[in-house]
Amino acid sequence: MLDWISKLGSFIAGSTEGAGYGLGLLVHTFLQAGALFRRHHLEATLRQMFICGVQSIPVTLVVSVFTGAILALNGGLSLEQIGQEGLIGRIVAVSMTREMGPFMTALILAASVGSGMAAEVGTMKVSEEIDALEVMAIEPAKFLVLPRLLAMAFMTPMLTIYTSFVGILGGAITSSFQYGISLARFKTDAVLHLTAKDMYTGVLKAFIFGIVIATVSCSQGLRASGGAIGVGQATRKSVVISYLLIIILGYYVTFLFYRIRW
Amino acid sequence: MVREVVVELKGVMKSFGSQEVLRGLDLQVVKRETLVILGRSGSGKSVTIRHIVGLEEPDEGTVLVLGKDLSHIRKEEHKEIRLKMGYLFQSGALLNWLSIEENVELPLLEHRRNMSSSERRNLVREKLRLVEMEPAGKKYPAEISGGMKKRAALARAIVLDPQIILYDEPTSGLDPVIANTINELILHTAETLGTTQVVVTHDMESAYKIADRIAMLYKGKIIAEGTPDEIKRSGDPIVRQFITGSTKGPITSDD
Numbered sequence: 001m002l003d004w005i006s007k008l009g010s011f012i013a014g015s016t017e018g019a020g021y022g023l024g025l026l027v028h029t030f031l032q033a034g035a036l037f038r039r040h041h042l043e044a045t046l047r048q049m050f051i052c053g054v055q056s057i058p059v060t061l062v063v064s065v066f067t068g069a070i071l072a073l074n075g076g077l078s079l080e081q082i083g084q085e086g087l088i089g090r091i092v093a094v095s096m097t098r099e100m101g102p103f104m105t106a107l108i109l110a111a112s113v114g115s116g117m118a119a120e121v122g123t124m125k126v127s128e129e130i131d132a133l134e135v136m137a138i139e140p141a142k143f144l145v146l147p148r149l150l151a152m153a154f155m156t157p158m159l160t161i162y163t164s165f166v167g168i169l170g171g172a173i174t175s176s177f178q179y180g181i182s183l184a185r186f187k188t189d190a191v192l193h194l195t196a197k198d199m200y201t202g203v204l205k206a207f208i209f210g211i212v213i214a215t216v217s218c219s220q221g222l223r224a225s226g227g228a229i230g231v232g233q234a235t236r237k238s239v240v241i242s243y244l245l246i247i248i249l250g251y252y253v254t255f256l257f258y259r260i261r262w
Numbered sequence: 263m264v265r266e267v268v269v270e271l272k273g274v275m276k277s278f279g280s281q282e283v284l285r286g287l288d289l290q291v292v293k294r295e296t297l298v299i300l301g302r303s304g305s306g307k308s309v310t311i312r313h314i315v316g317l318e319e320p321d322e323g324t325v326l327v328l329g330k331d332l333s334h335i336r337k338e339e340h341k342e343i344r345l346k347m348g349y350l351f352q353s354g355a356l357l358n359w360l361s362i363e364e365n366v367e368l369p370l371l372e373h374r375r376n377m378s379s380s381e382r383r384n385l386v387r388e389k390l391r392l393v394e395m396e397p398a399g400k401k402y403p404a405e406i407s408g409g410m411k412k413r414a415a416l417a418r419a420i421v422l423d424p425q426i427i428l429y430d431e432p433t434s435g436l437d438p439v440i441a442n443t444i445n446e447l448i449l450h451t452a453e454t455l456g457t458t459q460v461v462v463t464h465d466m467e468s469a470y471k472i473a474d475r476i477a478m479l480y481k482g483k484i485i486a487e488g489t490p491d492e493i494k495r496s497g498d499p500i501v502r503q504f505i506t507g508s509t510k511g512p513i514t515s516d517d
Contacts, residue, residue, distance in 0.1 A: 040371050124357075132355035135315050136369045136418075137344040 022219040032142035048151035052113050064163035068170030076179045085179045089189030092171030098198045101164030106209035110242035114217040118238035121221025122231035149214040156210030157203045201257045216242045266293040274323035285482030296459040298469040301479035307462035311428045348419030348427040354411035356403040362414045363399040389417040409440035429461040433468045445471045
């Protein structure tokens with residue numbers, strides 16, 4: 001029993017310490033934002049944007065097309081029973097824009113780009129490269145975290161706009177083939193019911209998710225220790241923590257915007 | 263001539279978990295000397311120089327560098343002190359996504375903002391020439407050997423013309439010829455730049471060749487200090503066993 005309580009205690013202490021470190025790193029990194037005015041930091045940020053954004057286009061394309069298709073297929077199955085297949089457009093468009101677009105994009109980025117960041121920064125940590133930066137009086141937060149954080153904060157919303165659009169397109173094609181709903185009718189229904197609020201909520205979520213993924217991944221990498229095993233653990237933890245935070249924060253953003261009367 | 267102490271460790275204690283690494287270490291480094299810290303693997307040699315550069319903080323005791331107590335200075339002051347120090351890591355610790363030239367240029371980009379790009383390039387070439395690495399400047403760390411990595415890392419460590427250079431096992435893992443090249447580079451750097459150098463190693467040949475003074479670290483304390491000749495003639499059984507590499511004596515494999 002005591003052993004169990006002790007383990008729970010160390011888990012809570014470890015998680016709190018990790019959260020504190022992550023938040024501290026986030027604030028500290030934002031305070032270094034002035035570095036962007038220097039050419040080599042700007043170039044590093046653009047390089048990270050390419051990795052986060054452009055290189056993620058193929059995988060997000062496939063995932064979002066099928067996400068939209070699944071939404072249309074499942075939505076249609078229920079709506080068909082009550083003769084309301086015509087409503088598929090609004091369901092797919094609103095779900096993709098408000099929830100599934102940012103959610104799927106964030107999950108893909110956490111698993112691909114975020115894990116890569118944690119592994120890269122973790123390897124640098126265990127091979128003394130982070131120490132080398134500190135010895136050269138170069139802030140790892142400015143040199144490593146800032147480009148990654150800004151790239152994710154900017155590219156996750158960009159990719160979300162793209163995945164939402166492609167997902168809606170996937171849903172439209174599926175509706176057309178499976179339920180005989182014309183593309184024009186799908187479009188009219190979707191456009192009529194999609195509000196600006198749905199769009200900015202989705203983009204805001206994506207922005208928050210991007211910051212979460214970069215902060216979690218970099219902080220896990222910077223805290224890695226113990227060689228290859230430590231890097232593996234940091235990578236795994238970065239994905240797990242990012243997923244949990246994406247889901248939890250996603251719920252609260254929706255709650256904040258749609259359930260609370262301002 | 264007045265001996266100017268540039269680095270001083272007083273009663274430094276450091277533990278990692280339950281493992282006591284430094285147990286009241288006292289050490290002084292004099293300006294322009296090359297001090298070699300000898301000791302067995304895992305004896306705390308690297309931890310000692312990590313204290314000097316501020317990568318570790320002592321649990322107890324003080325670390326004074328260029329007259330400043332590292333535990334009681336502001337971040338900006340610490341940065342200034344770090345810029346006066348170079349550190350050669352055991353693995354080189356070059357950034358893998360940058361070429362050798364870019365690695366050497368990095369401290370200049372960060373800390374010599376008024377320098378033009380042509381001035382930067384010339385200085386990088388000059389430092390790479392000093393370590394005989396100029397032809398490999400465009401290569402990436404993954405494309406060069408361990409010895410070349412250390413030479414490139416040395417070029418990076420000296421690019422800001424530091425007053426103090428710390429070397430962590432500079433010859434470990436290198437064949438005797440390359441190890442000797444590194445020894446000569448350390449001597450050459452001291453001579454041309456007039457730096458103070460602290461080298462940690464367990465390579466006796468290297469120690470005798472480069473040291474003005476040798477300090478032997480054992481069980482978290484300095485147990486002997488002297489010139490290479492004095493160390494060679496030492497009657498201390500621990501020092502004798504270490505320098506001869508004998509398996510018989512007070513040092514056991516459990517230490």
